[in-house]
Amino acid sequence: MTSLPPQPLSPLDGRYRAAVAPLADYLSEAGLNRARVEVEVEWIITLTDLSLFGTAPLGDDDKTRLRDLYVDFGADEIAWLAEKEAVTRHDVKAIEYLVRDRLDALGLSGLAELTHFACTSEDINSASYALTVHRAVERVWLPALHRVIDALAALADAHRDAPMLSRTHGQPATPTTMGKELAVFVWRLRRVAAQVAGGEYLAKFSGATGTWSAHVAAAPDVDWPEVSRGFIEGLGIGFNPVTTQIESHDWQVELYDRIRHAGGILHNLATDVWTYISLGFFAQIPVAGATGSSTMPHKINPIRFENAEANLEISAGLLQTLSQTLVTSRLQRDLTDSTTQRNIGVALGHSLLALDNLARGLGEISLSQHVLDADLDANWEVLAEAIQTVVRAEIAAGRSEITDPYALLKDLTRGRRVGAVELAEFVDGLDIGDDAKARLRALTPAGYTGLAARVVDLA
Numbered sequence: 001m002t003s004l005p006p007q008p009l010s011p012l013d014g015r016y017r018a019a020v021a022p023l024a025d026y027l028s029e030a031g032l033n034r035a036r037v038e039v040e041v042e043w044i045i046t047l048t049d050l051s052l053f054g055t056a057p058l059g060d061d062d063k064t065r066l067r068d069l070y071v072d073f074g075a076d077e078i079a080w081l082a083e084k085e086a087v088t089r090h091d092v093k094a095i096e097y098l099v100r101d102r103l104d105a106l107g108l109s110g111l112a113e114l115t116h117f118a119c120t121s122e123d124i125n126s127a128s129y130a131l132t133v134h135r136a137v138e139r140v141w142l143p144a145l146h147r148v149i150d151a152l153a154a155l156a157d158a159h160r161d162a163p164m165l166s167r168t169h170g171q172p173a174t175p176t177t178m179g180k181e182l183a184v185f186v187w188r189l190r191r192v193a194a195q196v197a198g199g200e201y202l203a204k205f206s207g208a209t210g211t212w213s214a215h216v217a218a219a220p221d222v223d224w225p226e227v228s229r230g231f232i233e234g235l236g237i238g239f240n241p242v243t244t245q246i247e248s249h250d251w252q253v254e255l256y257d258r259i260r261h262a263g264g265i266l267h268n269l270a271t272d273v274w275t276y277i278s279l280g281f282f283a284q285i286p287v288a289g290a291t292g293s294s295t296m297p298h299k300i301n302p303i304r305f306e307n308a309e310a311n312l313e314i315s316a317g318l319l320q321t322l323s324q325t326l327v328t329s330r331l332q333r334d335l336t337d338s339t340t341q342r343n344i345g346v347a348l349g350h351s352l353l354a355l356d357n358l359a360r361g362l363g364e365i366s367l368s369q370h371v372l373d374a375d376l377d378a379n380w381e382v383l384a385e386a387i388q389t390v391v392r393a394e395i396a397a398g399r400s401e402i403t404d405p406y407a408l409l410k411d412l413t414r415g416r417r418v419g420a421v422e423l424a425e426f427v428d429g430l431d432i433g434d435d436a437k438a439r440l441r442a443l444t445p446a447g448y449t450g451l452a453a454r455v456v457d458l459a
Helices: 017-027 029-049 061-069 073-087 091-105 107-115 120-160 177-195 213-218 224-234 250-279 303-326 335-343 344-362 368-375 378-397 405-413 418-430 434-442 453-458
Strands: 163-168 171-177 282-284 366-367
Touching: 017 029, 017 120, 017 344, 029 061, 029 091, 029 120, 029 224, 029 378, 061 163, 061 453, 091 107, 091 120, 107 335, 120 177, 120 250, 120 344, 163 368, 171 368, 171 378, 171 453, 177 250, 177 453, 250 303, 250 344, 303 335, 303 344, 378 405, 378 418, 418 434, 434 453
Parallel strands: none
Antiparallel strands: 163 171, 282 366
16 A cells, blocks of 8 residues: 555644634744744843843844844744754754844844843743743634624524523423523623633743742842843733743643633533534524535534534543643653643644634524424423412412412423413412412413523623
8 A cells, every 4th residue: 555645644734724724823833933932032132121241232123133033933944943953852942043043144143142041941931832822812712712602692682582492301391592591601601701811821931940040140130030020021921930940830721721611611502502403493504515414415414513512522631631731740840741732732723623613503503483482382381380489479478278389280290291271271270369360371381481581681
Protein backbone atom coordinates (compact mmCIF):
# COMPACT_ATOMS: atom_id res chain seq x y z
CA MET A 1 0.00 0.00 0.00
CA THR A 2 1.44 3.37 -1.02
CA SER A 3 1.66 6.16 1.49
CA LEU A 4 -0.74 9.06 1.21
CA PRO A 5 0.61 12.57 0.66
CA PRO A 6 0.83 14.60 3.90
CA GLN A 7 -2.61 14.97 5.46
CA PRO A 8 -3.94 16.69 8.58
CA LEU A 9 -4.30 14.17 11.39
CA SER A 10 -6.90 16.16 13.31
CA PRO A 11 -10.31 16.92 11.76
CA LEU A 12 -9.91 20.43 13.18
CA ASP A 13 -7.15 20.95 10.61
CA GLY A 14 -9.06 19.05 7.92
CA ARG A 15 -12.78 19.02 7.28
CA TYR A 16 -13.57 21.47 10.12
CA ARG A 17 -10.76 23.91 9.40
CA ALA A 18 -13.01 26.77 8.26
CA ALA A 19 -15.08 26.68 11.46
CA VAL A 20 -12.10 26.87 13.82
CA ALA A 21 -9.55 28.84 11.76
CA PRO A 22 -9.93 32.08 13.80
CA LEU A 23 -8.43 30.32 16.83
CA ALA A 24 -5.24 29.55 14.91
CA ASP A 25 -4.26 33.23 14.96
CA TYR A 26 -3.76 32.87 18.70
CA LEU A 27 -3.51 29.24 19.81
CA SER A 28 -1.36 27.71 17.08
CA GLU A 29 2.40 27.31 17.47
CA ALA A 30 2.86 30.30 15.18
CA GLY A 31 0.40 32.36 17.23
CA LEU A 32 2.27 31.49 20.41
CA ASN A 33 5.62 32.38 18.82
CA ARG A 34 4.29 35.73 17.66
CA ALA A 35 3.24 36.48 21.24
CA ARG A 36 6.68 35.40 22.48
CA VAL A 37 8.31 37.89 20.13
CA GLU A 38 5.90 40.53 21.40
CA VAL A 39 6.90 39.88 25.02
CA GLU A 40 10.63 39.91 24.21
CA VAL A 41 10.33 43.16 22.26
CA GLU A 42 8.21 44.92 24.87
CA TRP A 43 10.68 43.88 27.59
CA ILE A 44 13.51 45.54 25.65
CA ILE A 45 11.41 48.70 25.30
CA THR A 46 10.59 48.65 29.03
CA LEU A 47 14.25 48.33 30.02
CA THR A 48 15.29 51.17 27.74
CA ASP A 49 12.39 53.36 28.88
CA LEU A 50 13.88 53.00 32.38
CA SER A 51 17.34 53.90 31.02
CA LEU A 52 18.82 50.79 32.63
CA PHE A 53 22.38 49.63 32.03
CA GLY A 54 23.44 52.80 30.26
CA THR A 55 20.64 52.78 27.69
CA ALA A 56 18.40 55.67 26.74
CA PRO A 57 14.71 55.56 25.84
CA LEU A 58 14.14 54.67 22.21
CA GLY A 59 12.53 57.13 19.85
CA ASP A 60 9.06 56.50 18.50
CA ASP A 61 10.40 55.39 15.11
CA ASP A 62 12.68 52.78 16.66
CA LYS A 63 9.88 51.52 18.91
CA THR A 64 7.61 51.16 15.89
CA ARG A 65 10.30 49.28 13.96
CA LEU A 66 10.82 46.98 16.94
CA ARG A 67 7.10 46.36 17.36
CA ASP A 68 6.80 45.56 13.69
CA LEU A 69 8.74 42.39 14.51
CA TYR A 70 5.58 40.94 16.02
CA VAL A 71 2.98 43.03 14.21
CA ASP A 72 4.31 41.76 10.86
CA PHE A 73 5.24 38.30 12.13
CA GLY A 74 4.59 35.87 9.28
CA ALA A 75 5.82 33.09 7.03
CA ASP A 76 9.47 34.21 6.98
CA GLU A 77 9.68 34.26 10.77
CA ILE A 78 7.89 30.91 11.07
CA ALA A 79 10.38 29.31 8.66
CA TRP A 80 13.37 30.98 10.38
CA LEU A 81 12.26 29.68 13.78
CA ALA A 82 11.68 26.16 12.49
CA GLU A 83 15.21 26.04 11.12
CA LYS A 84 16.74 27.52 14.28
CA GLU A 85 14.77 25.29 16.66
CA ALA A 86 15.99 22.23 14.75
CA VAL A 87 19.43 23.22 16.07
CA THR A 88 18.62 24.67 19.51
CA ARG A 89 15.98 22.05 20.40
CA HIS A 90 14.50 24.83 22.50
CA ASP A 91 11.59 26.94 21.26
CA VAL A 92 12.08 30.01 23.46
CA LYS A 93 15.83 30.13 22.80
CA ALA A 94 15.03 30.16 19.09
CA ILE A 95 12.80 33.20 19.72
CA GLU A 96 15.67 34.96 21.49
CA TYR A 97 17.96 34.30 18.53
CA LEU A 98 15.30 35.60 16.12
CA VAL A 99 14.96 38.87 18.03
CA ARG A 100 18.75 39.27 18.20
CA ASP A 101 19.01 38.65 14.46
CA ARG A 102 16.33 41.23 13.69
CA LEU A 103 17.91 43.79 16.04
CA ASP A 104 21.09 43.50 14.03
CA ALA A 105 19.15 43.96 10.78
CA LEU A 106 17.50 47.08 12.20
CA GLY A 107 20.83 48.58 13.24
CA LEU A 108 19.95 48.14 16.91
CA SER A 109 22.51 45.48 17.76
CA GLY A 110 23.56 47.53 20.78
CA LEU A 111 20.37 46.31 22.45
CA ALA A 112 21.09 42.63 21.82
CA GLU A 113 22.06 41.81 25.42
CA LEU A 114 18.75 43.19 26.65
CA THR A 115 16.98 40.44 24.68
CA HIS A 116 15.61 37.91 27.18
CA PHE A 117 17.40 39.84 29.92
CA ALA A 118 17.24 38.04 33.30
CA CYS A 119 14.37 35.96 31.96
CA THR A 120 13.64 32.28 32.31
CA SER A 121 11.67 30.71 29.48
CA GLU A 122 8.57 30.60 31.64
CA ASP A 123 8.61 34.37 32.06
CA ILE A 124 8.14 34.63 28.31
CA ASN A 125 5.79 31.65 28.09
CA SER A 126 3.48 32.62 30.93
CA ALA A 127 2.99 36.07 29.46
CA SER A 128 2.57 34.66 25.95
CA TYR A 129 -0.01 32.08 26.99
CA ALA A 130 -1.92 34.68 28.99
CA LEU A 131 -1.96 36.98 25.95
CA THR A 132 -2.93 34.34 23.40
CA VAL A 133 -5.56 32.61 25.51
CA HIS A 134 -7.05 35.95 26.56
CA ARG A 135 -7.27 37.11 22.96
CA ALA A 136 -8.65 33.79 21.72
CA VAL A 137 -11.36 33.73 24.37
CA GLU A 138 -12.23 37.41 24.12
CA ARG A 139 -12.11 37.75 20.32
CA VAL A 140 -13.20 34.30 19.11
CA TRP A 141 -14.74 31.95 21.70
CA LEU A 142 -16.90 34.40 23.66
CA PRO A 143 -18.34 36.05 20.51
CA ALA A 144 -19.24 32.56 19.22
CA LEU A 145 -20.93 31.75 22.54
CA HIS A 146 -22.87 35.03 22.40
CA ARG A 147 -24.05 34.20 18.87
CA VAL A 148 -25.62 31.03 20.26
CA ILE A 149 -27.09 32.93 23.22
CA ASP A 150 -28.52 35.59 20.89
CA ALA A 151 -30.07 32.94 18.63
CA LEU A 152 -31.58 31.25 21.68
CA ALA A 153 -32.88 34.54 23.06
CA ALA A 154 -34.55 35.34 19.75
CA LEU A 155 -36.25 31.93 19.68
CA ALA A 156 -37.28 32.29 23.32
CA ASP A 157 -38.89 35.65 22.61
CA ALA A 158 -40.60 34.39 19.45
CA HIS A 159 -42.08 31.38 21.27
CA ARG A 160 -42.72 32.96 24.68
CA ASP A 161 -46.48 32.28 24.32
CA ALA A 162 -46.21 28.89 22.60
CA PRO A 163 -47.75 26.42 25.10
CA MET A 164 -46.02 23.07 25.44
CA LEU A 165 -46.46 20.01 27.60
CA SER A 166 -43.56 19.59 30.00
CA ARG A 167 -42.00 16.20 30.54
CA THR A 168 -40.44 15.83 33.96
CA HIS A 169 -38.80 12.40 34.19
CA GLY A 170 -40.00 11.99 30.60
CA GLN A 171 -43.62 11.95 31.75
CA PRO A 172 -46.41 14.48 31.05
CA ALA A 173 -46.16 17.35 33.53
CA THR A 174 -47.35 20.91 34.16
CA PRO A 175 -47.38 22.81 30.83
CA THR A 176 -44.86 25.51 30.04
CA THR A 177 -44.01 27.44 26.89
CA MET A 178 -41.25 26.66 24.44
CA GLY A 179 -39.96 30.19 24.89
CA LYS A 180 -39.63 29.81 28.62
CA GLU A 181 -37.74 26.52 28.27
CA LEU A 182 -35.27 28.08 25.85
CA ALA A 183 -34.96 31.11 28.15
CA VAL A 184 -33.67 28.78 30.88
CA PHE A 185 -30.63 28.08 28.69
CA VAL A 186 -30.24 31.78 27.89
CA TRP A 187 -30.09 32.64 31.60
CA ARG A 188 -27.66 29.82 32.39
CA LEU A 189 -25.33 30.62 29.51
CA ARG A 190 -25.30 34.36 30.14
CA ARG A 191 -24.29 33.74 33.73
CA VAL A 192 -21.37 31.51 32.79
CA ALA A 193 -20.37 33.81 29.93
CA ALA A 194 -20.09 36.66 32.43
CA GLN A 195 -17.88 34.50 34.65
CA VAL A 196 -15.61 33.68 31.71
CA ALA A 197 -15.47 37.33 30.65
CA GLY A 198 -14.55 38.37 34.20
CA GLY A 199 -11.74 35.86 34.62
CA GLU A 200 -8.08 36.69 35.27
CA TYR A 201 -5.19 36.06 32.87
CA LEU A 202 -1.98 36.02 34.87
CA ALA A 203 1.74 35.97 34.11
CA LYS A 204 4.90 35.93 36.18
CA PHE A 205 8.15 37.73 35.34
CA SER A 206 10.48 36.99 38.22
CA GLY A 207 13.27 34.81 36.88
CA ALA A 208 14.47 31.24 37.27
CA THR A 209 12.77 30.41 40.58
CA GLY A 210 10.55 33.42 41.15
CA THR A 211 13.10 35.34 43.27
CA TRP A 212 14.44 37.99 40.84
CA SER A 213 17.94 36.77 41.80
CA ALA A 214 19.61 37.54 38.47
CA HIS A 215 17.87 40.90 38.29
CA VAL A 216 19.19 41.94 41.71
CA ALA A 217 22.69 40.71 40.88
CA ALA A 218 22.71 42.94 37.79
CA ALA A 219 21.01 46.00 39.32
CA PRO A 220 20.50 45.75 43.09
CA ASP A 221 18.95 49.20 43.47
CA VAL A 222 16.03 48.62 41.06
CA ASP A 223 12.60 47.70 42.44
CA TRP A 224 12.30 44.69 40.18
CA PRO A 225 8.94 43.41 41.45
CA GLU A 226 7.36 46.76 40.59
CA VAL A 227 9.15 46.90 37.23
CA SER A 228 7.84 43.42 36.45
CA ARG A 229 4.34 44.30 37.58
CA GLY A 230 4.27 47.42 35.44
CA PHE A 231 5.59 45.51 32.44
CA ILE A 232 3.08 42.65 32.67
CA GLU A 233 0.10 44.89 33.41
CA GLY A 234 1.20 47.11 30.53
CA LEU A 235 0.64 44.11 28.25
CA GLY A 236 -2.98 44.05 29.35
CA ILE A 237 -2.79 40.99 31.60
CA GLY A 238 -2.55 40.41 35.34
CA PHE A 239 0.61 39.91 37.39
CA ASN A 240 1.35 37.01 39.73
CA PRO A 241 4.21 38.04 42.07
CA VAL A 242 4.49 34.82 44.09
CA THR A 243 5.56 31.83 42.00
CA THR A 244 8.15 29.12 41.46
CA GLN A 245 9.87 29.03 38.08
CA ILE A 246 6.42 28.90 36.49
CA GLU A 247 3.22 30.84 36.91
CA SER A 248 1.00 28.48 38.84
CA HIS A 249 -1.69 28.13 36.11
CA ASP A 250 -4.57 28.47 38.57
CA TRP A 251 -6.19 31.08 36.32
CA GLN A 252 -6.08 28.58 33.49
CA VAL A 253 -7.70 25.91 35.64
CA GLU A 254 -10.48 28.34 36.55
CA LEU A 255 -10.98 29.39 32.93
CA TYR A 256 -11.06 25.87 31.50
CA ASP A 257 -13.45 24.70 34.20
CA ARG A 258 -15.80 27.59 33.35
CA ILE A 259 -15.59 26.87 29.63
CA ARG A 260 -16.25 23.19 30.38
CA HIS A 261 -19.23 24.26 32.50
CA ALA A 262 -20.56 26.30 29.58
CA GLY A 263 -20.01 23.24 27.41
CA GLY A 264 -22.09 21.14 29.79
CA ILE A 265 -24.98 23.58 29.50
CA LEU A 266 -24.62 23.62 25.72
CA HIS A 267 -24.58 19.81 25.71
CA ASN A 268 -27.85 19.89 27.68
CA LEU A 269 -29.26 22.31 25.08
CA ALA A 270 -28.17 20.05 22.21
CA THR A 271 -29.80 16.94 23.70
CA ASP A 272 -33.00 18.82 24.60
CA VAL A 273 -33.43 20.32 21.13
CA TRP A 274 -32.63 16.90 19.63
CA THR A 275 -35.41 15.45 21.79
CA TYR A 276 -37.87 18.19 20.79
CA ILE A 277 -37.09 17.40 17.15
CA SER A 278 -37.64 13.70 17.86
CA LEU A 279 -41.03 14.50 19.43
CA GLY A 280 -41.96 16.59 16.42
CA PHE A 281 -42.10 19.82 18.43
CA PHE A 282 -39.51 21.34 16.08
CA ALA A 283 -39.43 20.66 12.35
CA GLN A 284 -36.11 20.90 10.57
CA ILE A 285 -35.92 23.26 7.62
CA PRO A 286 -34.60 21.35 4.58
CA VAL A 287 -31.26 22.55 3.23
CA ALA A 288 -31.12 22.49 -0.55
CA GLY A 289 -28.95 19.68 -1.86
CA ALA A 290 -28.39 18.09 1.56
CA THR A 291 -28.80 14.34 2.12
CA GLY A 292 -30.10 12.92 5.38
CA SER A 293 -29.57 9.25 4.63
CA SER A 294 -27.82 7.30 1.91
CA THR A 295 -30.85 4.99 1.63
CA MET A 296 -33.84 6.83 3.14
CA PRO A 297 -34.63 9.91 1.03
CA HIS A 298 -37.18 11.33 3.48
CA LYS A 299 -34.75 11.86 6.36
CA ILE A 300 -33.53 15.19 7.71
CA ASN A 301 -31.17 14.29 10.52
CA PRO A 302 -30.49 16.66 13.45
CA ILE A 303 -26.78 16.48 12.67
CA ARG A 304 -25.97 20.01 13.88
CA PHE A 305 -27.02 19.08 17.40
CA GLU A 306 -25.41 15.63 17.26
CA ASN A 307 -22.14 17.12 16.02
CA ALA A 308 -22.26 19.73 18.77
CA GLU A 309 -22.96 17.08 21.39
CA ALA A 310 -19.97 14.97 20.38
CA ASN A 311 -17.55 17.88 20.06
CA LEU A 312 -18.59 19.25 23.44
CA GLU A 313 -17.79 15.87 24.97
CA ILE A 314 -14.34 15.84 23.34
CA SER A 315 -13.73 19.42 24.44
CA ALA A 316 -14.86 18.65 28.00
CA GLY A 317 -12.46 15.71 28.23
CA LEU A 318 -9.52 17.82 27.07
CA LEU A 319 -10.44 20.78 29.26
CA GLN A 320 -10.69 18.51 32.29
CA THR A 321 -7.26 17.06 31.50
CA LEU A 322 -5.84 20.57 31.19
CA SER A 323 -7.31 21.52 34.57
CA GLN A 324 -6.11 18.37 36.31
CA THR A 325 -2.59 18.55 34.88
CA LEU A 326 -1.92 22.28 35.09
CA VAL A 327 -2.88 22.61 38.75
CA THR A 328 0.23 20.66 39.79
CA SER A 329 3.96 21.20 39.19
CA ARG A 330 6.61 19.20 41.06
CA LEU A 331 8.68 21.41 43.35
CA GLN A 332 9.90 24.45 41.43
CA ARG A 333 9.29 23.13 37.90
CA ASP A 334 8.42 20.13 35.76
CA LEU A 335 7.54 19.94 32.08
CA THR A 336 4.11 18.33 32.22
CA ASP A 337 2.52 21.73 31.63
CA SER A 338 4.52 22.35 28.46
CA THR A 339 3.01 19.59 26.33
CA THR A 340 -0.37 19.99 28.01
CA GLN A 341 -0.67 23.67 27.10
CA ARG A 342 0.00 22.87 23.45
CA ASN A 343 -3.49 21.32 23.41
CA ILE A 344 -5.36 24.44 24.57
CA GLY A 345 -6.23 25.22 20.97
CA VAL A 346 -7.51 21.69 20.39
CA ALA A 347 -9.78 21.87 23.45
CA LEU A 348 -11.17 25.27 22.50
CA GLY A 349 -11.33 24.22 18.85
CA HIS A 350 -13.78 21.41 19.54
CA SER A 351 -15.82 23.79 21.69
CA LEU A 352 -15.83 26.42 18.95
CA LEU A 353 -16.89 23.81 16.39
CA ALA A 354 -19.80 22.86 18.65
CA LEU A 355 -20.82 26.52 18.98
CA ASP A 356 -20.75 26.89 15.21
CA ASN A 357 -23.01 23.84 14.79
CA LEU A 358 -25.42 25.02 17.47
CA ALA A 359 -25.74 28.49 15.94
CA ARG A 360 -26.42 26.93 12.54
CA GLY A 361 -28.78 24.33 13.96
CA LEU A 362 -30.89 26.86 15.84
CA GLY A 363 -31.38 28.71 12.57
CA GLU A 364 -32.61 25.57 10.81
CA ILE A 365 -35.62 24.66 12.99
CA SER A 366 -39.20 25.88 13.10
CA LEU A 367 -41.81 25.31 15.79
CA SER A 368 -44.64 22.87 14.99
CA GLN A 369 -47.32 24.40 17.20
CA HIS A 370 -49.97 21.98 15.95
CA VAL A 371 -47.91 19.10 17.37
CA LEU A 372 -47.58 20.87 20.71
CA ASP A 373 -51.31 21.57 20.75
CA ALA A 374 -52.21 17.94 20.04
CA ASP A 375 -49.83 16.78 22.78
CA LEU A 376 -51.44 19.13 25.28
CA ASP A 377 -54.96 18.14 24.31
CA ALA A 378 -54.12 14.48 24.88
CA ASN A 379 -53.04 15.10 28.48
CA TRP A 380 -55.77 16.88 30.42
CA GLU A 381 -54.74 15.01 33.54
CA VAL A 382 -51.90 17.51 34.00
CA LEU A 383 -54.54 19.92 35.34
CA ALA A 384 -54.72 17.76 38.48
CA GLU A 385 -52.08 19.99 40.04
CA ALA A 386 -54.18 23.09 39.47
CA ILE A 387 -57.34 21.46 40.80
CA GLN A 388 -55.82 20.13 44.02
CA THR A 389 -54.04 23.46 44.66
CA VAL A 390 -57.27 25.42 44.22
CA VAL A 391 -59.05 22.96 46.54
CA ARG A 392 -56.37 23.52 49.17
CA ALA A 393 -56.87 27.26 48.89
CA GLU A 394 -60.62 26.76 49.32
CA ILE A 395 -60.05 24.60 52.42
CA ALA A 396 -57.75 27.24 53.90
CA ALA A 397 -60.37 29.89 53.22
CA GLY A 398 -63.06 27.84 54.97
CA ARG A 399 -65.06 27.19 51.79
CA SER A 400 -64.47 23.42 51.62
CA GLU A 401 -64.61 20.37 53.88
CA ILE A 402 -62.42 18.15 51.64
CA THR A 403 -59.83 16.39 53.82
CA ASP A 404 -57.11 15.25 51.37
CA PRO A 405 -57.27 16.98 47.96
CA TYR A 406 -53.99 15.48 46.76
CA ALA A 407 -55.20 11.93 47.35
CA LEU A 408 -58.50 12.78 45.70
CA LEU A 409 -56.79 13.90 42.50
CA LYS A 410 -54.25 11.10 42.65
CA ASP A 411 -57.04 8.51 42.62
CA LEU A 412 -58.60 10.21 39.62
CA THR A 413 -55.54 10.83 37.44
CA ARG A 414 -52.45 8.79 38.40
CA GLY A 415 -51.44 6.57 35.51
CA ARG A 416 -54.67 7.36 33.63
CA ARG A 417 -55.72 9.47 30.68
CA VAL A 418 -58.46 11.87 31.74
CA GLY A 419 -60.23 14.07 29.21
CA ALA A 420 -61.92 17.46 29.38
CA VAL A 421 -65.36 15.98 30.01
CA GLU A 422 -64.23 13.83 32.94
CA LEU A 423 -62.39 16.70 34.56
CA ALA A 424 -65.37 19.04 34.16
CA GLU A 425 -67.66 16.50 35.80
CA PHE A 426 -65.14 16.01 38.60
CA VAL A 427 -64.86 19.77 39.21
CA ASP A 428 -68.67 20.12 39.26
CA GLY A 429 -68.85 17.58 42.07
CA LEU A 430 -66.20 19.23 44.26
CA ASP A 431 -67.07 20.86 47.58
CA ILE A 432 -65.60 24.28 46.66
CA GLY A 433 -66.93 27.77 45.97
CA ASP A 434 -68.58 28.75 42.69
CA ASP A 435 -65.80 31.19 41.70
CA ALA A 436 -63.19 28.49 42.16
CA LYS A 437 -65.25 26.06 40.08
CA ALA A 438 -65.57 28.63 37.31
CA ARG A 439 -61.80 29.20 37.20
CA LEU A 440 -61.13 25.47 37.05
CA ARG A 441 -63.75 24.85 34.34
CA ALA A 442 -62.09 27.55 32.22
CA LEU A 443 -58.67 25.90 32.45
CA THR A 444 -57.17 23.96 29.55
CA PRO A 445 -53.72 22.35 29.31
CA ALA A 446 -52.72 25.02 26.77
CA GLY A 447 -53.86 27.78 29.10
CA TYR A 448 -52.18 26.40 32.19
CA THR A 449 -48.75 27.98 31.67
CA GLY A 450 -48.72 30.40 34.60
CA LEU A 451 -46.17 33.18 34.16
CA ALA A 452 -44.04 31.30 31.65
CA ALA A 453 -44.19 34.09 29.07
CA ARG A 454 -43.03 36.64 31.66
CA VAL A 455 -40.14 34.40 32.75
CA VAL A 456 -38.64 34.90 29.28
CA ASP A 457 -37.99 38.55 30.15
CA LEU A 458 -36.06 37.51 33.26
CA ALA A 459 -33.39 35.75 31.21
